[in-house]
Amino acid sequence: MDDSQSSESGTLASAVGQRCGMIAIVGRPNVGKSTLLNALVGQKISITSRKAQTTRHRITGIRTEGDTQYVFVDTPGFQTKHQSALNKSLNKAVTGTVGDVDLILFVVEAGFFSLKDAQVLALIQGRAPVILVANKLDTMHRRSELAPWLQGMQQRHDFAEFVPMSAKAPKDVARLLEICRNYLPQQGWWYQPDELTDKSERFLAAEIVREKLFRLTGDELPYTSTVMIDKFDEEPGKTASRMLRIAASIIVERDGHKAMVIGERGERLKRIGTEARQELEKLMDAKVFLELWVKVRSGWSDDAARLRSYGYE
Numbered sequence: 001m002d003d004s005q006s007s008e009s010g011t012l013a014s015a016v017g018q019r020c021g022m023i024a025i026v027g028r029p030n031v032g033k034s035t036l037l038n039a040l041v042g043q044k045i046s047i048t049s050r051k052a053q054t055t056r057h058r059i060t061g062i063r064t065e066g067d068t069q070y071v072f073v074d075t076p077g078f079q080t081k082h083q084s085a086l087n088k089s090l091n092k093a094v095t096g097t098v099g100d101v102d103l104i105l106f107v108v109e110a111g112f113f114s115l116k117d118a119q120v121l122a123l124i125q126g127r128a129p130v131i132l133v134a135n136k137l138d139t140m141h142r143r144s145e146l147a148p149w150l151q152g153m154q155q156r157h158d159f160a161e162f163v164p165m166s167a168k169a170p171k172d173v174a175r176l177l178e179i180c181r182n183y184l185p186q187q188g189w190w191y192q193p194d195e196l197t198d199k200s201e202r203f204l205a206a207e208i209v210r211e212k213l214f215r216l217t218g219d220e221l222p223y224t225s226t227v228m229i230d231k232f233d234e235e236p237g238k239t240a241s242r243m244l245r246i247a248a249s250i251i252v253e254r255d256g257h258k259a260m261v262i263g264e265r266g267e268r269l270k271r272i273g274t275e276a277r278q279e280l281e282k283l284m285d286a287k288v289f290l291e292l293w294v295k296v297r298s299g300w301s302d303d304a305a306r307l308r309s310y311g312y313e
């Protein structure tokens, strides 16, 4: 057997028996989508909060377990308007392969079904198989009401399965993962098995800067503006805590947008940097040094506007 043959069969051999597919997690705000996603992926990759609507963007998490690679999408009400560069590129990679998701986890609170839940359910009719995840089971006081409630739910949609559970109970999460596996096609993995480590933090850094950028500029800034992470280095710390050096570029279309982002005497950019740094430190449990640049896409003139936001400010 010559070299080319052996490497080819090596690739095939590695894909045999593998499963891989895309799973969308949908539901109205506050039902626990982010909590579930984090638990399924096994790492904090999505921002959770008691406040509704904290998930602004689609964040994809990848979990590789045994023979299966699960690619998760967190989609608040199928919002597509504020898509990040990350998600666009991930989506491109993924849609090229499958066209659509393989499985939808429709998350509701066990025992409840509101108009908002119905609106989300209407969006997913006729798509991939849908599993009803009846989350927050731990908060349901009368368990005897579960069976009739589930029966009522079956009238609303031809759900593939019902999974009453709590996203906060690891055993429930492991069971859900096993169930999901059955819906993923047999095909080779799209990502490295260890993907979702440094990279996801890098992605997350861009998401957070982006979130602060849009929140602090209001509706003024066009959504064509993007954030790119130029540097994401972990420094070997002298102390036990981690130390991250992150440099990011906010890329805008026009000089006028650049001025808008920078604000008067650099105030707005400074605030974006400070708020992003504080949140990153909390999420990544690290001391963060964040450097932000504002660049105009045409020409990439990165002359002015640099902000250093040091951890010891």
Ligand SMILES: Nc1nc2c(ncn2[C@@H]2O[C@H](COP(=O)(O)OP(=O)(O)OP(=O)(O)O)[C@@H](O)[C@H]2O)c(=O)[nH]1
Binding pocket: 027, 028, 029, 030, 031, 032, 033, 034, 035, 036, 047, 048, 049, 050, 051, 052, 053, 054, 055, 076, 135, 136, 137, 138, 139, 165, 166, 167, 168, 169
């Ligand atoms: N008791 C209990 N609380 C849960 C469970 N899952 C999530 N929560 C809580 O519900 C709240 C909302 O959870 P999130 O994961 O942020 O909800 P979300 O659906 O992502 O919300 P949006 O980002 O607004 O779309 C948080 O306070 C979670 O801690 C659960 O199984 N049991």
